[in-house]
Amino acid sequence: MENRVISFREALAAVRAHAPMLPVETVAAAQALGRVLAEDVVAPEDLPGFDNAAMDGFALGPAHLAFPPDTPIPVSRRQFAGDGHGVMDGGACQIMTGARLPLGAVAVVPIERVQLDGAWDAPGGLRIRLAETVAPDANIRRAGQDVQAGQAVLVAGTRLAPKHLLLLAALGIGVVVVRAVPKAAVLCTGSELLAEHEAPRDGHIRNANGPYLCAALAAMGAEVVLYRAVPDALEAYTDAVRAAEAAGAHVIVSTGAVSMGVHDFVPAALQSMRAETVFHKLAMRPGKPTLFALLPSGALLFGLPGNPMSSACGLRFFVQTALRAMQGRPPERPRHAVLMQALDKKPDWTLLQRAALADDDGVLRVQLLPDQESFRIQPFVQADVWALLPPDAAHLPTGSVLAVYPIDGAD
Ligand SMILES: Nc1nc2c(c(=O)[nH]1)N[C@H]1C(S)=C(S)[C@@H](COP(=O)(O)OP(=O)(O)OC[C@H]3O[C@@H](n4cnc5c(N)ncnc54)[C@H](O)[C@@H]3O)O[C@H]1N2
Ligand code: MOO
Numbered sequence: 001m002e003n004r005v006i007s008f009r010e011a012l013a014a015v016r017a018h019a020p021m022l023p024v025e026t027v028a029a030a031q032a033l034g035r036v037l038a039e040d041v042v043a044p045e046d047l048p049g050f051d052n053a054a055m056d057g058f059a060l061g062p063a064h065l066a067f068p069p070d071t072p073i074p075v076s077r078r079q080f081a082g083d084g085h086g087v088m089d090g091g092a093c094q095i096m097t098g099a100r101l102p103l104g105a106v107a108v109v110p111i112e113r114v115q116l117d118g119a120w121d122a123p124g125g126l127r128i129r130l131a132e133t134v135a136p137d138a139n140i141r142r143a144g145q146d147v148q149a150g151q152a153v154l155v156a157g158t159r160l161a162p163k164h165l166l167l168l169a170a171l172g173i174g175v176v177v178v179r180a181v182p183k184a185a186v187l188c189t190g191s192e193l194l195a196e197h198e199a200p201r202d203g204h205i206r207n208a209n210g211p212y213l214c215a216a217l218a219a220m221g222a223e224v225v226l227y228r229a230v231p232d233a234l235e236a237y238t239d240a241v242r243a244a245e246a247a248g249a250h251v252i253v254s255t256g257a258v259s260m261g262v263h264d265f266v267p268a269a270l271q272s273m274r275a276e277t278v279f280h281k282l283a284m285r286p287g288k289p290t291l292f293a294l295l296p297s298g299a300l301l302f303g304l305p306g307n308p309m310s311s312a313c314g315l316r317f318f319v320q321t322a323l324r325a326m327q328g329r330p331p332e333r334p335r336h337a338v339l340m341q342a343l344d345k346k347p348d349w350t351l352l353q354r355a356a357l358a359d360d361d362g363v364l365r366v367q368l369l370p371d372q373e374s375f376r377i378q379p380f381v382q383a384d385v386w387a388l389l390p391p392d393a394a395h396l397p398t399g400s401v402l403a404v405y406p407i408d409g410a411d
Contacts, residue, residue, distance in 0.1 A: 007391055008284040008317075008350035011292070012331075015318050018278060018294055019325035022180040022250070029168040032160050034221045035178040036327035041154040043171055046144035050085070051101040054139040058114060058128055059093040059105035065134055072117060075126040077102070092128055094120070101140060108139035147171065157329045159221065159411070179327040182251060184319075185226040185244030186213045189237060189256040189266070190306060193229050208377070209255045209311045216315055217253070219410035220323050225249055232263040238273055245297045250326065252299055253319055256306030259289040266291060266303045275301060283391065284350040286310040286374035292318065307374035313352050316386060320409040332411075334388070334403035337366035339396060347394040354383035357404065366404055383407050 006014075024038040053059065064073055076091025081098040088104035095101070095108060114128040147153055153167060160176070168176065193207040194200070207229055214224045225247040230240045237257070244252045257266045258280070270277060270293050280291040280303070287310045291303030300322055304314035324332065337357060345351055356367045366387050369379040385404040389396060396402075 005281050005283050006279050007348075008282060008352075011279055011282050011284075011290070012317065012321050014278050015292060015300075015321045016325045016331065018292075019300065019322040020250075020298060021328060022182060022326045024177050025180055026175050026177050029165060029174055029176050032168075032176050032178060033162065033165060035160050035176070035181070036221070036329055037154055037156050037158045037160065037176060038179050038328060039156050039177045040152045041168070041173060041176065043147045043149055043151045043153050044173065045149050045171065047147035047170055048141050048143055048145065050143050052081075052141050053079075053095045053097055053099050053101060053108045054141050055108055055110040056097050057095060057108050057110040057139065059088070059095045059102055060107050060109060060134060061088045061090070061092075061104050062106050062136075064092060064130070065107060065136060067130065069131060069133075070115075070129045072127040072129055075120065075128060078120070094126070105140075106136050107134045109134045110139065157327075159327075159329060182222045182323050182326050183225045183248050184217045184222040184251045184253060184323075185228075185247060185249035186210055186217070186224060187226075187228050187230050187237070187240045187244065187252065187254040188213075189230045189232060189254060191232040191263075195229070208308055209306070212308070213253055213255070213311065213315055216312070216408055216410070217319070219408055220320055221327070221410075222251065222323055230254075232257065232265070234265040234269045234272070237265060237269045241269070241273065241295070241301065245295065245299055249299055251319060251322055252295070252301045253304060253315060254301065255304050255311045258291050258303040258305055270295075270301065270303075283348055284352065286352065287313045290314050290318065305374075308377055309354075309374035309380060312380060313374075313386065316405070316407075316409045317352070332405070332409070334405050335364065335385075336401050337364040337385075337387070337404045339387075339398060339400040339402050340365050340367045342396065342398045343368070343389075344395050345389055345393070348391050350391045351389040352386045353389060354379045354407075355385050355387040355404065356382065357384040364404075366402055380407070 074091040077093045079095045079099045085100045086102040088102050093102050117127040118124050120126045188210045192204050194204050196206050226244045228240050230236050257264045275293040275295045277293045289305045293301045304311040353368045358365045388403045
């Protein structure tokens with residue numbers, strides 16, 4: 001490990017470089033929500049699969065389009081969605097939205113644009129008159145107009161959202177090749193910690209980080225295989241790390257005990273386990289004492305500082321970066337927003353501040369919230385985004401453009 005205090009960007013790059021790619025597996029597309037594609041998806045067929053009507057109305061042949069206005073055209077057949085292809089036989093064909101276009105049809109006119117004479121089941125049958133010209137191809141959805149067979153429709157690294165399942169189902173793709181679900185463990189250190197249901201005792205606090213980290217990891221697509229509160233003792237911590245490895249965790253997230261306190265034993269515990277510490281201490285806030293280590297088992301260990309915002313920020317940026325990289329996802333691209341207040345900041349430090357976003361007549365504006373200390377939970381709850389104040393600036397004037405990141409990073 002370098003002894004130098006490294007930058008936020010260098011730390012992100014180090015996490016990305018050390019994150020191992022997870023193996024691939026094949027799963028049912030219907031069960032694949034939130035999973036990450038390991039391969040491009042190529043359309044096996046056209047969408048639509050056949051020429052069909054876009055409106056309920058009448059399919060017309062080329063001769064009908066040339067008729068003078070008001071010429072009666074007999075309706076000789078009907079075509080419903082689900083029918084096989086039929087053939088035009090000289091008359092018009094009453095057709096329903098989505099029904100396969102009969103061979104020889106060149107346009108569809110909506111029912112409300114024609115005058116109806118007679119009735120389908122009456123003697124003499126149904127005739128239509130066109131009040132206006134109908135253009136060739138009108139209201140026809142052509143095969144392959146949406147997707148063409150052989151086209152790459154989804155790229156490897158895509159995290160499957162409901163919209164992707166729509167496309168897969170339409171194309172009849174029942175299975176997809178995805179990355180394994182990353183397994184995570186959450187270890188919260190601190191002899192002061194109580195479970196959330198316990199009554200407060202003198203000097204104790206409730207373990208707030210644990211439930212948050214478990215929920216945020218699940219939202220990021222990880223499976224939490226172990227969650228444990230760990231008293232302030234080195235052996236209890238090493239036991240918990242071993243239990244996390246035994247549970248198959250690819251990523252172990254611990255909170256607390258990484259700073260300068262008498263009980264800040266995480267660095268020593270990792271040394272005793274022969275872990276390789278990649279970094280410990282960053283020029284960033286919150287999260288200055290953040291630690292990242294590689295365990296001999298191959299698991300990644302994130303030692304996040306105990307303050308709730310320091311843990312939340314470390315999970316949001318470092319653990320999320322690792323989970324993305326392990327699943328072959330590209331690095332996250334932030335949005336950008338215009339800063340609404342001027343500020344001075346410590347040069348060389350990256351600050352990640354809780355902020356509100358506002359859409360001001362199409363311009364995205366970011367307002368940093370007051371009270372940014374890392375013990376405060378309330379501004380986090382009120383925030384829409386983390387706003388990144390870059391290290392190269394000591395003064396940020398109003399109107400500066402900042403990168404902003406959704407607060408939970410669960411996309
Ligand atoms: N002398 C120094 N003191 C501190 C420094 C420093 O550089 N020199 N750094 C400060 C910074 S910055 C941070 S961040 C914290 C990090 O401390 P630790 O990671 O060692 O964490 P703890 O001391 O265990 O806890 C810090 C704080 O967070 C509360 N906490 C811990 N776990 C939880 C939990 N699961 N849920 C809710 N709250 C939790 C804990 O009670 C403490 O108040 O160190 C500073 N000190
Ligand atoms: O880095 Mo600590 O997280 O500033 O409070």
